[in-house]
Amino acid sequence: MARRTGSRRRIGVLIAVLAAVLIAALGAPARFPDLFGLALPFEAILPWLGAPIALLLIAALARRAWLGILVSLAAVVVWSFVFVPRIMPLNPPSASEVDATVTVLSQNLQGAAGDPATTTQAVLDRAPDLLALQEIDGESRDALDAALLEAYPYAERASTVGLWSTYPILESEPLDLGLGWKRALRAVVATPGGDTTVYVVHAASARLQGHEQRDQMLTQLTEQIQADGSPRIIALGDFNAGTDDRSFVPLTDLLVEPRQTAGGFGFSWPAAFPFVRLDHVLERGFDARSMETIPLGGSDHLAVTAELVPTQ
Template sequence: MAQQAYVTETDNGGSGPERRESGLRRLTDRLKGLVAGWRGDPRVWRRGIVPAALAVILALVMLLHAQIPNVVGNLGSLTETFLPWLGLFVPVLLVLALVRKSATALIAVLLPAIVWLNLFGGLLVDRTGSGGDLTVATHNVNAENTDPSGTARDVAASGADVVALEELTAGAVPTYEKALASTYRYHTVQGTVGLWSKYPLSGVKPVGIKLGWTRAMRAAVTTPAGQVAVYVAHLPSVRVKVEAGFTARQRDKSANALGEAIAHEQLQKVVLLGDLNGTMNDRALNAVTAQMRSTQGAAGSGFGFSWPASFPMARIDQIMVKGLEPESSWTLPETGSDHLPVAARVKVDTSS
């Protein structure tokens, strides 16, 4: 009896692009099938009014965030601090629309999606460049840091030419000075903020930001490409309290004072390094943000969240410039602090 030979062909799923295309095709087919099943349903437009209304409200909150008053608990600033995270509600509302089989809700969800992409879609694109002639970094080292030496070495390893440190304690300053001495020839500490530089410093002075002690300073750094005024600042902390909401009155006053000092700066090229305890969306920082550019927004990749270090949710540590061109911006690995260090490379000589 003759034996028949059977050959089984193994399907390996194709190449990566082919598998992705196949997966996208299947998803599209399922959505088409879902929508086709709704066509004969007379209630498809009447269902899902609640998720549709929530989608419209979400879109309005993101679109008109600047109009939310700060009178009660600084609600406007609180919303602006975590504004990017409101985008997480979009997929939730999308699922609700699909579960409810509501065409009305499905269309309404497009509104917050479009608004969010308009506000933050640019941050999803890698805008980093390879140019620049000055690298700067800033880090709130945390007064309770148990490894200041390690933190200093980590920041120095970034290759930054200029480093700003905030929340320095008197007891920890000698440790930072010793750990950074071999990399940075010049440095100054004013109150609880300090500046370390590979290039000469001049015109060093504290900057008053309406506090009883020094938490901001200014220095001129003479780089090979020209002089740059460098400001280091640590604005007061904000608190979220049940009975008072988002308390930030002192931070707001300090931000206004810092903005005024920068506005009167004589040098044309200015860098601001520090923990501003606020995001670029927070209207309370307008005195600063209205006259300076964020390196993360101009030349970063992603949102660059810096706090808290264990699970970053907001970019409150800022590097901002005026009269210089941002080329790249990034966050550094976690140290012994509750903040992540942030760094940027900028172009001082903008003549070419």
């Protein structure tokens, strides 16, 4: 009996220690050092830590390890505090409050490996007011322009990213953001309710071997938006960063990412089994009526689409 009690106590301590580590990871992920680039996948999978927390709680209950049960329950509370507010369904403004809306859609086409023609037709079927595309390869560029011209008479491009609009684009400029070549842009669009500044972004790739260029682009984008006095801003595209990525979080201190219409995390990559949200729609000066992550065409990214109502 004493041996069984001692074994239960040791298991309880082990479970409690593991649960405490998960609590620390959830409570202050940015404090974990970026050793060997591991902060990148670590921050990408933060929402998925609910699974090991549940397993620890089940194990503690099965062994009646009370210390493990208590600390695992604390981990459940912390996970819920961090993530439940994000995954609640969107509470849109009522129709009576809506005077004008702006619908937006962003899609990474995956270059020549994707299916730009199918994506273009799907876009035309959905008919967003603003369309942002990334990874536009040279072979599909002219075909995209021809297919979209009638529905989108206003368009701007910076290298492999582009913005198509049903509303006049009053001004635009390509953005380097420290990458060394321009694959982001800033445009001012005459949207209902007042002019809107739109940023279309395709951040540099982020890998374990290195993500300095992506970090630099996100830092410079944050600085530019911080200095941007526009009352209405929409930033959308492939940021190559999950919602909890330490290089992306400063952007969400300036702009809001609406919750999903149906709830959930809205993971967008890879399309076959999404486990991280790399594609985002961020805004300032709007309320969201809808926000969805949807399959569109043959890309390895899902598309993100939103319907926004200007508030100022």
